[in-house]
Amino acid sequence: MLEAVHAEAPTLIETAALPTLRLLTCGSVDDGKSTLIGRLLFEQSLILDDQLAALERDSRRHGTDGDNIDFALLVDGLEAEREQGITIDVAYRYVSTPRRSFIIADTPGHEQYTRNMATGASCADLAILLVDARKGLLTQTFRHAAIVSLTGIRHVVLAVNKIDLTGFDAAGFEKIVADFKSFAANLTFETIMPIPISARHGDNVSKKSANTPWYDGPPLLDYLETMDVSQDLAARPFRFAVQWVNRPHLDFRGFSGTIASGTVRPGDDIVVAGSGRHSRIARIVAADGDLNSATAGDAVTFTMVDELDVARGDILCDPKNRPEVSDQFAAHLIWMSGDKLIPGRSYLLKAGTRTVPVAVTELKHRLDVNTLGKLPAKTLSLNEVGVCNLATTSPIAFDPYKDNHTTGAFILIDRATNATAAAGLIAHGLRRAANIHRQGLSVGKQDRSRIKHHKPAVLWFTGLSGSGKSTIANLVEARLYGRGVHTILLDGDNVRHGLNKDLGFTEVDRVENIRRIGEVAKLMTDAGVIALCSFISPFRAERAMVRDLLAKGEFIEIFVDTPLETCIARDPKGLYKKAMAGEIANFTGIGQSYEPPEAPELIVAHQGQTAEQAAAQVISLLTAEGFIDDIDDLGDDWSI
Amino acid sequence: MKSDVSPHLRRLESESIFILREVAAEFERPVMLYSIGKDSSVMLHLAQKAFFPSKPPFPLLHVDTTWKFREMITFRDEAVKRAGMELLVHINEEGLARGVSPFTSGSSVHTQVMKTEGLRQALDFWRFDAAFGGARRDEEKSRAKERIFSHRSAAHAWDPRNQRPELWQLFNTRIKAGESMRVFPLSNWTELDVWDYILAENIPVVPLYFAKKRPVVERDGALIMVDDERFPLQPGEVPRTESVRFRTLGCYPLTGAIRSQAANLPEMIAEMRASTTSERQGRLIDHDESGSMEKKKREGYF
Numbered sequence: 049m050l051e052a053v054h055a056e057a058p059t060l061i062e063t064a065a066l067p068t069l070r071l072l073t074c075g076s077v078d079d080g081k082s083t084l085i086g087r088l089l090f091e092q093s094l095i096l097d098d099q100l101a102a103l104e105r106d107s108r109r110h111g112t113d114g115d116n117i118d119f120a121l122l123v124d125g126l127e128a129e130r131e132q133g134i135t136i137d138v139a140y141r142y143v144s145t146p147r148r149s150f151i152i153a154d155t156p157g158h159e160q161y162t163r164n165m166a167t168g169a170s171c172a173d174l175a176i177l178l179v180d181a182r183k184g185l186l187t188q189t190f191r192h193a194a195i196v197s198l199t200g201i202r203h204v205v206l207a208v209n210k211i212d213l214t215g216f217d218a219a220g221f222e223k224i225v226a227d228f229k230s231f232a233a234n235l236t237f238e239t240i241m242p243i244p245i246s247a248r249h250g251d252n253v254s255k256k257s258a259n260t261p262w263y264d265g266p267p268l269l270d271y272l273e274t275m276d277v278s279q280d281l282a283a284r285p286f287r288f289a290v291q292w293v294n295r296p297h298l299d300f301r302g303f304s305g306t307i308a309s310g311t312v313r314p315g316d317d318i319v320v321a322g323s324g325r326h327s328r329i330a331r332i333v334a335a336d337g338d339l340n341s342a343t344a345g346d347a348v349t350f351t352m353v354d355e356l357d358v359a360r361g362d363i364l365c366d367p368k369n370r371p372e373v374s375d376q377f378a379a380h381l382i383w384m385s386g387d388k389l390i391p392g393r394s395y396l397l398k399a400g401t402r403t404v405p406v407a408v409t410e411l412k413h414r415l416d417v418n419t420l421g422k423l424p425a426k427t428l429s430l431n432e433v434g435v436c437n438l439a440t441t442s443p444i445a446f447d448p449y450k451d452n453h454t455t456g457a458f459i460l461i462d463r464a465t466n467a468t469a470a471a472g473l474i475a476h477g478l479r480r481a482a483n484i485h486r487q488g489l490s491v492g493k494q495d496r497s498r499i500k501h502h503k504p505a506v507l508w509f510t511g512l513s514g515s516g517k518s519t520i521a522n523l524v525e526a527r528l529y530g531r532g533v534h535t536i537l538l539d540g541d542n543v544r545h546g547l548n549k550d551l552g553f554t555e556v557d558r559v560e561n562i563r564r565i566g567e568v569a570k571l572m573t574d575a576g577v578i579a580l581c582s583f584i585s586p587f588r589a590e591r592a593m594v595r596d597l598l599a600k601g602e603f604i605e606i607f608v609d610t611p612l613e614t615c616i617a618r619d620p621k622g623l624y625k626k627a628m629a630g631e632i633a634n635f636t637g638i639g640q641s642y643e644p645p646e647a648p649e650l651i652v653a654h655q656g657q658t659a660e661q662a663a664a665q666v667i668s669l670l671t672a673e674g675f676i677d678d679i680d681d682l683g684d685d686w687s688i
Numbered sequence: 689m690k691s692d693v694s695p696h697l698r699r700l701e702s703e704s705i706f707i708l709r710e711v712a713a714e715f716e717r718p719v720m721l722y723s724i725g726k727d728s729s730v731m732l733h734l735a736q737k738a739f740f741p742s743k744p745p746f747p748l749l750h751v752d753t754t755w756k757f758r759e760m761i762t763f764r765d766e767a768v769k770r771a772g773m774e775l776l777v778h779i780n781e782e783g784l785a786r787g788v789s790p791f792t793s794g795s796s797v798h799t800q801v802m803k804t805e806g807l808r809q810a811l812d813f814w815r816f817d818a819a820f821g822g823a824r825r826d827e828e829k830s831r832a833k834e835r836i837f838s839h840r841s842a843a844h845a846w847d848p849r850n851q852r853p854e855l856w857q858l859f860n861t862r863i864k865a866g867e868s869m870r871v872f873p874l875s876n877w878t879e880l881d882v883w884d885y886i887l888a889e890n891i892p893v894v895p896l897y898f899a900k901k902r903p904v905v906e907r908d909g910a911l912i913m914v915d916d917e918r919f920p921l922q923p924g925e926v927p928r929t930e931s932v933r934f935r936t937l938g939c940y941p942l943t944g945a946i947r948s949q950a951a952n953l954p955e956m957i958a959e960m961r962a963s964t965t966s967e968r969q970g971r972l973i974d975h976d977e978s979g980s981m982e983k984k985k986r987e988g989y990f
């Protein structure tokens with residue numbers, strides 16, 4: 049027989065003093081998560097007659113509780129969808145009582161659990177960790193608690209469920225609580241509330257149970273209705289990400305956005321975090337009339353006393369308490385994509401209302417989410433958590449995630465697929481802002497290359513005169529340029545007329561010519577550039593000399609292997625003709641031999657390959673070796 | 689934000705405004721689907737707040753199936769005039785020419801052709817890259833896991849296997865050429881939240897939501913209003929006049945009325961708080977086949 053506990057006299061407009069509680073439920077399969085949520089909905093009369101009729105039917109057919117109602121059926125449905133392969137990370141349920149409204153993020157168990165929990169946790173203030181009273185704490189319980197802690201949730205309810213199945217055993221309950229508290233000592237929870245419940249029978253769910261006289265705390269619902277989880281964001285330093293510049297006409301310029309933390313009034317001083325420009329708030333504009341204050345969580349529009357150069361993505365803040373501004377920071381990354389993290393590769397980072405290119409410059413280690421121990425790692429796969437350093441192409445303003453979840457969180461977006469690849473939680477900045485003096489900090493090759501989002505290299509095109517070296521090098525350079533890669537092309541034309549104009553064609557001068565070119569190419573790689581060098585360079589020794597000048601792996605020898613007969617037939621500058629007529633001495637291929645490379649990184653132009661095909665081959669090599677990213681829309685994305 | 693709005697509603701309001709602004713800032717050609725019902729009324733109201741003193745930087749789009757209640761169309765034109773926004777109306781002329789109607793084609797075919805296909809035609813024709821819809825997650829069990837930003841391929845297909853996780857308020861709005869996004873700013877609102885907010889903010893809604901004597905006939909257990917002369921009465925069938933109101937509004941032949949005396953908003957909300965049936969009960973399309981929501985969504989219906 050069903051008896052809904054009817055809510056008291058309904059009030060027309062909710063007057064609940066406490067704001068909505070957003071909570072996350074976590075537990076392993078069969079711990080009773082669905083049963084608990086279903087019961088909460090049922091007891092708040094949120095299950096309506098037509099739904100109830102369906103439920104009674106379903107319970108008789110599929111239920112696990114004989115003729116009694118199986119509350120789990122009210123919220124299930126996720127499993128079936130999961131079997132069909134539908135991505136479900138979080139399902140949201142809405143419960144409201146006369147005292148408070150709740151938004152429950154329910155995450156299905158199984159694989160992908162880290163990703164799902166992190167997603168649900170990102171918007172929750174409290175987590176209910178379900179434990180089966182008979183089984184006690186499992187590895188999963190530790191895992192769930194660790195992820196909850198990592199995502200910054202400070203309050204947990206340890207719901208020890210199925211307490212009916214242990215005969216309402218107080219000692220068993222106490223042991224679970226003690227075990228949990230000792231594990232949680234390493235975590236960052238502010239409150240832990242253990243409650244013995246039976247989701248199926250309703251003990252300590254919304255009413256105190258007579259079966260647990262030894263438990264003197266409140267029932268679960270009471271606790272949730274009165275729990276104050278506010279982080280007092282209103283009293284924290286002011287942070288406001290400009291979302292949209294509001295310009296209805298020339299005389300009005302407002303900045304719309306949502307206040308992340310703090311409280312402001314007209315007349316308050318603010319500063320733009322990135323530029324350091326000051327102003328004061330003139331008005332807080334709203335449709336129903338100007339406001340005389342606005343606080344954390346409010347979506348507002350400000351006008352400033354001064355003309356300020358502010359755009360979407362800028363952060364307005366308290367001048368006396370500013371966020372960090374840096375292009376390098378350390379963070380936790382929770383990997384959410386099936387494509388692994390590629391350190392050094394360019395992703396997009398979205399933090400607040402700002403989107404900038406970013407790369408992981410160092411993956412320090414991976415976290416074992418069961419123990420929070422450190423594991424060595426070269427990459428991160430789906431559901432793995434890592435600690436990394438990241439570098440953005442321009443500085444961003446942020447706070448550590450522990451201080452501010454809004455200004456300390458970011459997502460990474462895969463530039464090729466647009467998938468959300470990772471969730472990020474900033475730990476701290478790695479160096480001071482650009483506007484603070486940098487003397488004493490020497491900038492190294494690594495730093496220079498980092499801001500370019502590609503690795504430096506020397507592409508050394510060698511081959512006979514007329515083999516197509518310059519044509520191919522030019523095509524490669526054009527393609528790289530199109531992807532936003534910074535290049536330089538060195539060839540006879542620009543070297544012989546300047547740097548090497550004092551050199552002739554004697555044996556000694558030829559070696560010196562190549563040596564100088566090698567040194568210039570090396571400087572280019574120090575600058576982070578990809579240098580394309582197109583020289584006949586007939587001798588192995590000279591080419592080996594350049595290879596040795598450069599860091600390992602940076603010299604890419606490309607043999608343009610066009611047969612001599614073809615070159616002679618082409619003879620674009622008429623040089624072969626002259627050489628064969630004896631007018632040019634020591635001409636490679638005629639008076640002097642060409643020493644083909646023994647182990648070049650790439651051979652192109654053989655067997656009638658076109659210059660276009662050869663260039664494409666060079667680009668694939670650079671992509672495969674990780675010098676550049678395998679996407680072609682880089683140019684556009686930089687303008688975000 | 690007025691002081692008589694509860695902290696709960698205020699937070700919902702701020703979050704929805706954030707979503708509306710995010711779309712305006714990150715998409716090139718957004719549009720707001722305006723379906724004239726209570727959810728659309730709230731969404732339009734929020735848009736006006738979000739961009740004040742500017743007008744919302746996008747037009748409204750109504751996909752007209754030609755079977756809406758007449759009062760809805762009157763209300764629509766007034767609401768758009770009040771808002772001072774541009775309204776685009778699209779009718780699937782090809783479907784109309786084929787003679788598709790709820791009576792001759794059945795509710796599924798009618799909805800598929802006039803609403804789902806009509807919507808796609810309109811989005812393609814105006815090349816919109818983002819469309820706001822007023823759907824809420826509490827409407828149905830199967831919508832509980834719905835995204836706020838729902839990505840669609842160039843063919844408007846929803847790929848259930850490849851959805852983007854939504855973390856914090858950091859919405860991934862990136863799409864490729866030709867693709868689009870459906871955006872649901874009211875995802876976290878419940879039916880009661882919507883009415884409480886309409887009351888607190890004094891938002892106009894179609895009078896069909898309030899009880900009044902209206903001509904109805906009973907079909908398959910549902911009370912259907914005889915809104916115009918196109919209604920094919922069966923031999924001997926005479927419309928009765930009853931005091932009824934509607935809980936959801938769609939095509940009149942597909943929308944069941946409920947008997948009620950609640951003639952104004954406070955009475956209606958009181959009646960609803962005591963109510964024991966769910967909102968979709970009056971929506972005939974859902975009864976057609978179970979699990980139909982999922983299917984409709986994959987085809988591009990909201």
Ligand SMILES: Nc1nc2c(ncn2[C@@H]2O[C@H](COP(=O)(O)OP(=O)(O)O)[C@@H](O)[C@H]2O)c(=O)[nH]1
Pocket residue numbers: 075076077078079080081082083084112113118120209210211212213245246247248249
């Ligand atoms: N005896 C008892 N059984 C329970 C309790 N809570 C859940 N169950 C049963 O445990 C099984 C799994 O519950 P379910 O809610 O589906 O677990 P979920 O996988 O965590 O959602 C079902 O058969 C429930 O009826 C409880 O407190 N006591």
